[in-house]
Amino acid sequence: LRLLSQVRGVREDEIPGLLVNTFGGYSASRANPQWISGVERDIAALVVRLLGAGLAEREGELMHLTLLGRACGSSSLSLESSLRLVELMRGLDVVGTPPFHLLALVQVLDEMDGVYTPVMKRGQSESKRAAEATQRFGHARVRALQAYCRESTDFWARCKRAAVLHDWIEGDPVEMIEARYSTTPFAGAIGYGNIVGIADATRYHLRSAHRIIATLLPDQPDFLLGLDQILLRLEVGLPTPLLPLMQIPVALTRGQHLALGAAGEIG
Numbered sequence: 001l002r003l004l005s006q007v008r009g010v011r012e013d014e015i016p017g018l019l020v021n022t023f024g025g026y027s028a029s030r031a032n033p034q035w036i037s038g039v040e041r042d043i044a045a046l047v048v049r050l051l052g053a054g055l056a057e058r059e060g061e062l063m064h065l066t067l068l069g070r071a072c073g074s075s076s077l078s079l080e081s082s083l084r085l086v087e088l089m090r091g092l093d094v095v096g097t098p099p100f101h102l103l104a105l106v107q108v109l110d111e112m113d114g115v116y117t118p119v120m121k122r123g124q125s126e127s128k129r130a131a132e133a134t135q136r137f138g139h140a141r142v143r144a145l146q147a148y149c150r151e152s153t154d155f156w157a158r159c160k161r162a163a164v165l166h167d168w169i170e171g172d173p174v175e176m177i178e179a180r181y182s183t184t185p186f187a188g189a190i191g192y193g194n195i196v197g198i199a200d201a202t203r204y205h206l207r208s209a210h211r212i213i214a215t216l217l218p219d220q221p222d223f224l225l226g227l228d229q230i231l232l233r234l235e236v237g238l239p240t241p242l243l244p245l246m247q248i249p250v251a252l253t254r255g256q257h258l259a260l261g262a263a264g265e266i267g
Helices: 012-020 023-031 035-053 067-073 079-090 099-108 125-137 139-144 152-169 174-181 192-216 221-236 240-247 254-262
Strands: 056-059 062-065
Touching (some): 035 056, 067 079, 079 099, 079 192, 099 139, 099 221, 125 152, 152 174, 152 192, 192 221, 240 254
């Protein structure tokens, strides 16, 4: 996808040649002489997927990426994750959806499944994470989290990450989040490092997905502005009413910001 984004148009039968001329393609063909014939079959299936998802379009004999396809190609997301995101966003009622719901949706991406999330895999203790996520994001979002899951523990981990992120940006104390989402002290225990790691990974991939979302929703500036605010809240772990405290010309910790808010220093 990134390779196609560098050309204005290409015939379908020229794509394997473009791949072979890259260093990765050259190395793969040297290691496996059958690689080129396999790529030709894969390219045919890929073209069908790109056209069907609206990431590419035909112009006579040439095929080129759409604006959406170029946005996907320039992101840090894999092709599979980009397609998942496009599918999820197209099924989203943006008008009735708060931007923070994207915190749940991005947990479906391959990149987020790769983020370490402490989950107790024995028994059904972690199954309650689905109810906790539903309480925060609603039934529709939690159903979406079931997509592309290989095991129940993958689904529980997605729900756990989504619920942790919700509480983090709403300003819940770290100690409360740790106690709420730690199944036992020895298995499935959530610590401060896990919270920040999940928040940072989500912020990174959500920022990368921003251009894709903006291309899909060009007529929804309010939603996109809300997404910008969510990215900031992920970084600092504060609710919206406390964000003005970030303008104070003194470096404060998250706990100090929350203490100021609790003391009524802003409202």
